Amino acid sequence: MRAFRCRVCDNQLFFENSVCVSCGTALGYSREERAIVPVDEQGRYVDAAGLVWHVCANLGLSGCTWLAPLEGGLCFSCTLTRTRPSDDDLVGLANFPLAEQAKRHLIVELDTLGFAIVGKDPAAGGDEENGLAFDLLSSVEENVVIGHENGVVTIDLAESDDAYREKVRASLAEPYRTMLGHFRHEVGHYYEWQLVQGEELMTRCRELFGDESKDYQAEIDRHYAEGPPEGWEQEYISTYATMHPFEDFAETWAHYLHIADSIETAREFGLVTVGGIGAFSTFRDLVTGVWVPLSTALNQMNRSMGKDDVYPFVIPARVLDKLEFVASLAPVREPVGQNQV
Secondary structure (H helix, E strand, O other): OOOEEOOOOOOEEOOOOOEOOOOOOEEEEEOOOOEEEEOOOOOEEEOOOOOEEEEOOOHHHHOOOEEEOOOOOOOHHHHOEEEOOOOOOHHHHHHHHHHHHHHHHHHHHHHHHOOOOOEOOHHHOOOOOOOEEEEEEOOOOOOOOOEEEOOEEEEEHHHHOHHHHHHHHHHOOOOOOOHHHHHHHHHHHHHHHHHOOOHHHHHHHHHHHOOOOOOHHHHHHHHHHHOOOOOHHHOOOOOHHHOOHHHHHHHHHHHHHHHHHHHHHHHHOOOOOOOOHHHOOOHHHHHHHHHHHHHHHHHHHHHHOOOOOOOOOOOOHHHHHHHHHHHHOOOOOOOOOOOOO
């Protein structure tokens, strides 16, 4: 996550700011410029090309600060949400903003890494068959299973509630559980579906993660009946990754995003002096040379505050191989807005 500054008074800004607390300027996030920009009293921003952008219509509903191409319209992030809580579901609506905030964060990091994001709505230039969409559902009104199927990511909005999420985390003996983590994991299923194609990639993926044709339900039943295999720590990043090759890939993908985004954030705020994740010849070098010492220091800082570790995981050699494969799927192209100001 970048360090942002107000273009009017140069005060430091944070990603979700809708107003500069120093000078009072109203703000919006421009995905095209990858910057927080000032908007006028009507919520408009005129870019360098003369195009007029407008504050997203969901500002009041979900706290969205992104800019939309049409007045009264939705920004790119909000158009990806296919389903949201009904207006009479007060609990679901209260949990909705945190989920949307996590989704916006996810989109920014995918943009930074250069991954294409295409929605499903053909009217908005999307791909109905291969595009990405999100169903953000409230388990107040129905049973919700977090997952991915054919480009649709389903998230249970109850996970926005800290107490509920911590209860589930403890009951499953998970070291880490966050809303952003859910988005990162589930979108990993989507990108495996879209990017791991062709004989060479499929063969290497199976060598690392296993045969994806294994019966998924049978593997889930085995996992919850027997637990992870003995010695799993040498092969997997988490016990959940041992469940099925699809879950191993998604867990590894999520950790790829955890690591890449955390290092970029640390670099933006001067905590590390590396040239960014693209400055390393392999992702393995980035992990061993930067992430391991950085995460160790961050864990010790948290312990100094009496808190749990920021990154409560160990990365064995086999997982490094998997992370290297996932990182190799990043497109060789400029991220959105890289050369814009």
